[in-house]
Amino acid sequence: MYKYDEIDQAIVDQRVDQYRDQVRRFLAGELSDEEFRPLRLQNGLYIQRHAPMLRIAVPYGTLSSRQLHKLGDIAQRYDRGYGHFSTRTNMQLNWPKLEDTPDILAELATVQMHAIQTSGNCIRNITTDQFAGVAPDEIIDPRAVAEIIRQWSTFHPEFALLPRKFKIAVSGTRQDRAIVQAHDIGLEFYYDEQQKMAIKVWVGGGLGRTPILGSVICEHLEWQHILTYCEAVIRVYNLHGRRDNSFKARIKILVKALGIDEFRRQVDEEWQHLKDGPNTITEAELARVSQYFTAMPYENLPAHDAGYDSAIASNPAFAAWTKRSVHAHKQPGYRAVTLSLKPHGKAPGDITSEQMHVVAGLAEKYSFGELRVSHEQNVILTDVKLSDLYSVWEIARANGLATPNIGLLTDIICCPGGDFCSLANAKSIPIAEAIQMQFDNLDYLHDIGELELNISGCMNACGHHHIGHIGILGVDKDGSEWYQVTIGGKQGNDASLGTVIGRAFAAEEMPGVVQRLIEVYLRERTDEERFIDTVRRIGITPFKEHVYARQEDATHV
Amino acid sequence: MSNLIHNNAIVNDEWTTVTLPAGEEVVRKQAGKVVMFKLTGEQTCTPEQIAATVIPENGKIIVPLSVWLARKAELAPRLAKGELGIWLATHEVLESLIDAVDDINQLPIIAVFVERFADGRIFSIGTLLRTRYGYKNELRAFGDVLRDQLFFLKRCGYDSYLIRADRSAEEALASLQDFSQPYQGAVDETQPVWRRVQR
Ligand code: HEM
Ligand code: SF4
Numbered sequence: 001m002y003k004y005d006e007i008d009q010a011i012v013d014q015r016v017d018q019y020r021d022q023v024r025r026f027l028a029g030e031l032s033d034e035e036f037r038p039l040r041l042q043n044g045l046y047i048q049r050h051a052p053m054l055r056i057a058v059p060y061g062t063l064s065s066r067q068l069h070k071l072g073d074i075a076q077r078y079d080r081g082y083g084h085f086s087t088r089t090n091m092q093l094n095w096p097k098l099e100d101t102p103d104i105l106a107e108l109a110t111v112q113m114h115a116i117q118t119s120g121n122c123i124r125n126i127t128t129d130q131f132a133g134v135a136p137d138e139i140i141d142p143r144a145v146a147e148i149i150r151q152w153s154t155f156h157p158e159f160a161l162l163p164r165k166f167k168i169a170v171s172g173t174r175q176d177r178a179i180v181q182a183h184d185i186g187l188e189f190y191y192d193e194q195q196k197m198a199i200k201v202w203v204g205g206g207l208g209r210t211p212i213l214g215s216v217i218c219e220h221l222e223w224q225h226i227l228t229y230c231e232a233v234i235r236v237y238n239l240h241g242r243r244d245n246s247f248k249a250r251i252k253i254l255v256k257a258l259g260i261d262e263f264r265r266q267v268d269e270e271w272q273h274l275k276d277g278p279n280t281i282t283e284a285e286l287a288r289v290s291q292y293f294t295a296m297p298y299e300n301l302p303a304h305d306a307g308y309d310s311a312i313a314s315n316p317a318f319a320a321w322t323k324r325s326v327h328a329h330k331q332p333g334y335r336a337v338t339l340s341l342k343p344h345g346k347a348p349g350d351i352t353s354e355q356m357h358v359v360a361g362l363a364e365k366y367s368f369g370e371l372r373v374s375h376e377q378n379v380i381l382t383d384v385k386l387s388d389l390y391s392v393w394e395i396a397r398a399n400g401l402a403t404p405n406i407g408l409l410t411d412i413i414c415c416p417g418g419d420f421c422s423l424a425n426a427k428s429i430p431i432a433e434a435i436q437m438q439f440d441n442l443d444y445l446h447d448i449g450e451l452e453l454n455i456s457g458c459m460n461a462c463g464h465h466h467i468g469h470i471g472i473l474g475v476d477k478d479g480s481e482w483y484q485v486t487i488g489g490k491q492g493n494d495a496s497l498g499t500v501i502g503r504a505f506a507a508e509e510m511p512g513v514v515q516r517l518i519e520v521y522l523r524e525r526t527d528e529e530r531f532i533d534t535v536r537r538i539g540i541t542p543f544k545e546h547v548y549a550r551q552e553d554a555t556h557v
Numbered sequence: 558m559s560n561l562i563h564n565n566a567i568v569n570d571e572w573t574t575v576t577l578p579a580g581e582e583v584v585r586k587q588a589g590k591v592v593m594f595k596l597t598g599e600q601t602c603t604p605e606q607i608a609a610t611v612i613p614e615n616g617k618i619i620v621p622l623s624v625w626l627a628r629k630a631e632l633a634p635r636l637a638k639g640e641l642g643i644w645l646a647t648h649e650v651l652e653s654l655i656d657a658v659d660d661i662n663q664l665p666i667i668a669v670f671v672e673r674f675a676d677g678r679i680f681s682i683g684t685l686l687r688t689r690y691g692y693k694n695e696l697r698a699f700g701d702v703l704r705d706q707l708f709f710l711k712r713c714g715y716d717s718y719l720i721r722a723d724r725s726a727e728e729a730l731a732s733l734q735d736f737s738q739p740y741q742g743a744v745d746e747t748q749p750v751w752r753r754v755q756r
Contacts, residue, residue: 005756007738018735022705038675039705121675151740151750157712158684158743161677227741238681243594245587273689278742278749285751 001062001370002147002292004112011154012109015116019043020102027099038161042122044090044115045101048422054093054101055118056108060128060146060170061089061373065360068371070111072356078104083356085341085349087413087464088167089127089373090118094420116154121162121249123153123234128170129177130338130374133293134382136330139189140197142172144290145226148281152227159234163241164249166234167206179375181205181213181495182467184251185230192220199223203233203263204255207461211497212252215260217267223286227279232271236263296368296383301333305386320442321393321404329383337367337381337392338374339401340411344436347429348414349377358399366392375464376413376452378406409451409518410436413464417457417474418481424457426474426481431455431510438511448518451531452491467491469532470517471498472510483510487517487543488535501544516547560726562707563695563717565733567726570719572642572666573613574699575620580606594676595648619644619668619697622654629657642666644699647678651685661692666717668697674706680713687714687744704729708736714744 004012019039026036040047044055056071063071071091075083078100084092096104108114117124126149128142129135149168153159159166170187171178180186186202199221205214221229237251255263312319327336339359342348351359359379363371366388367381374380379401384392396402405411412435415421417428432455439445454468458475465471471486482504489498505513518531520543525534535543561570580603585592595601607627612618618635619642625632635641642664645654655661667686671679679698686692697717698710707718707729720726742749750756 007750007754007756010737011740014736018732035674035703035705121677154740155709155736156741156743157709157739158680159677160680160709161675161706163677235681235684239678240597242596243676243678244585244592244596245590278747278752282751288751288756 001064002059002143002289008151009109009112012112012114012116015043015114016102016105016109019105023098023102038120041120042117042160043101043105044118045098046119048094048420051095052098052101053420054096054104054115055086056091056093056113056115057118057125058085058089058091058113058373059150060126060132060143061130061375062132062143063371063373064111065364065369065371067111067113068356068360068363070107070113072353072360074104074107075356076353081354082350082352084347084416085351085373085377085379087375087377087415087462088125089130089375090125091373092416094416119165121164121166123156123159123162123166123168126150126153126168126170127178127183127375129173130372130376130378130380131177131327131336131382132172132372133295134329134331134334134336135173135175136328137174138172138330139174139191140172141290141293142170142178142189143293144286145172145187145223146170147289147292148285149226149230152230152279158231159238162234162238163243164246164251166237166251168230176493176495177491179464179467179491179495182207182464182491183214185233186214187221187226197223199226201229204252204260206250206252207464207466208250209247209459209461210250210252211461211466212256213495213497214252215255217260217264224281225275227281228274228277229267229271231274231279232267235270236266240266295331298331298334298383299385301331301385303332305333308386308389311390317404318390318393320446321397321402322389323446324404324406324408325402326389331383333386334383335386335389337384337389338406339379339381339396340403340406341378341401342405342411342436343400343403344405344410344440345433347416347419348412348432351379355399355401358395359401362392362395376406376411378411404442405445407450407452408445409439409448409453409514410445411452412436413452413454413468415456415462417455417463421457421462423460424474425459425476426457426483427507428455428457428463428472428474431472431483431507434507434511435514438515448522449530453514454489464491465489466497467495468498469530469535470514475504477504481507483507485513485517485547487540488532490532499540501540502548513547517543520546558726560720560722560724561717562720562726562730563697565730567730572617572619574644574668575610575612575618575624577602577606577621577624578609578611593673595646595672597648597678598650599648601646601648616640617665618642619666621645622649622657626653626657636663639665642668642695644668644670644697645682646670646672647676647682651682655690661686661690662694664692664694666695666697667692668699668717668719669715671698671700671702674701674703676701679706680709683710683713683715684744704732707732712739712743712745 201218202214372380418424456463486498622645699719
């Protein structure tokens, strides 16, 4: 992975000093709340329900063992012994003290980490997919490009105070797993007809209270021009995006107001002045950064391992886990492994300090000391030998990291919601837990098959509920907590936004509602269909009827 | 003590900034909340305000763009003497300033008013003035200008900062040194780090 040189290190260290002084001035009363706000936000510090919340950047989801050990130590020392992985692959600490945050950032800087631009109205952490570099369907390893964008966007002076936050995702595979269409800018690598690598640029996607999938602004961009093109897009946005109303300030609103054609015209006009300028990426710079992302020193291994095959044959629990948690790899004899942070009945995405040390240890021993975080809020060991999978499983299982539910209904994506977040309409974690308990039978869960269930505690959509096959949204009705259900959302190349099925439900109804949706699916599905396919084929009406029929029965009895 | 920083030093302000007389400030609300920013291109002063703007007889003055546009004939001699600069607010359209003078470098000073700290349009305006329009003279930021914008303002081509009256310009000056090597090319340092140094 990328290693800092003195220049990178100096920037992070100087940032810690600057922030330490800002906190000092705030505590001394020299900065008002309102003035301190944008400053602390650009360092990842929110003031939340119980305490500040610190969001630590995990650029494009890549971590080293050393970094995860450090996060484990920090969570132990400055927090309550756990952290939370967010859908943007960052780590959040829910209980740090404001006075401690400069020290936390200083500790992070010792392992080349920071919280720069993890919140605030600026360019945020760049995301990609968790299998970058090992995916069999890879076009390019997107991490080098993501790192170049990270550096360029760090303290970009022109874009330090945008109308609203700005999120860029890069996909380097045929199957999009980075949700490029739900980002302010999405860069999708592909091969053109001449088999030349090109980028399709999406703009103006985003969920939140106005969910919109992005539009294609440029069909064919060459990699050299990524930075100057992004500059053109963001400049038009910075100058003309709305600043009067934060709910209408994302770039998607501007793109919609102008229309994609007019927006493209303005961007192209701007770009004519920037194209081929100094921020054009050189071959040399791409090569310099790419050298940190070359293939691991793999052994030459056969495509099969007898020990592994027999363990699967003889141990059903192990077999069930491999089915869900072990993923294809471009190198023969290796696999990527997802460790589940979704044990049934616990907050999705939470990881204890102890578990962080275990995972870091696993990566050290079995996966070249590196790991990834996924936007589904799990952690991944990218390079495990077939022959090591059994040992990995045993250790993971002993530490509550091997629930065989990856990609299944209980692999719930969930925001912190009302338990932690001051913007919430409703709690989300208890709903996730109750649904997980409802579907605790593993055979049943596997029979239901692939399903994405997403929960957000309010319309800000941190849990991506619009693109969940089943989406649950916390809503406020006269001061009490209710939940609205959508179905038919999907991430990926054929992304779609879900449709609301009808009136909202009380918390205690939710496991039953999901159960009813599943009943319709099980009744209607063909052999090959996943839940989402059935919804797309038959539409929402049968689901709606079944869910609300029961409601009616209940009230009529 | 002056609160003006110019070319990395605290200096006395030799310019008088001419402001429009107070007009009726319409408080706009949306969903019960006060609308805080002006939209790009929004017209915010009336012909009466422009006509009533008092121009000092002598000395160096920075006049509002709207006043310059409406009272060019009267003000042109001051420009010829090198005693007139123009200021615009972040919601005004930069191109109307560019079109309003034959040569932008006739202006010894351009000032940009930022009403709120969080309004980052000031950065793009500075960048465009320096890069697109080749403006070379003093470029000043004033309004809600605090130390934590300075580094960015400098990188976007500003060389003059009038720090908000209740804050220390001295402390603000120190913040210009917060970072040694920026990553990306911008106005002050056009080359990105990988073109400047062997990494
Ligand atoms: C508890 C503190 C949090 C607060 C105060 C917060 C606040 C917000 C707000 C206000 C938005 C909407 C922004 C907009 O639409 O312009 C948003 C969006 C988002 N948040 Fe959070 N959030 C928090 C935690 C999280 C967590 C834990 C995650 C990951 C699980 C997350 C992931 C996201 C994502 C992915 C979006 C983007 C949705 C979109 O595309 O518009 N946030 N957040
Ligand atoms: S979706 Fe709403 S409740 Fe959940 S974390 Fe985001 S802002 Fe908070």
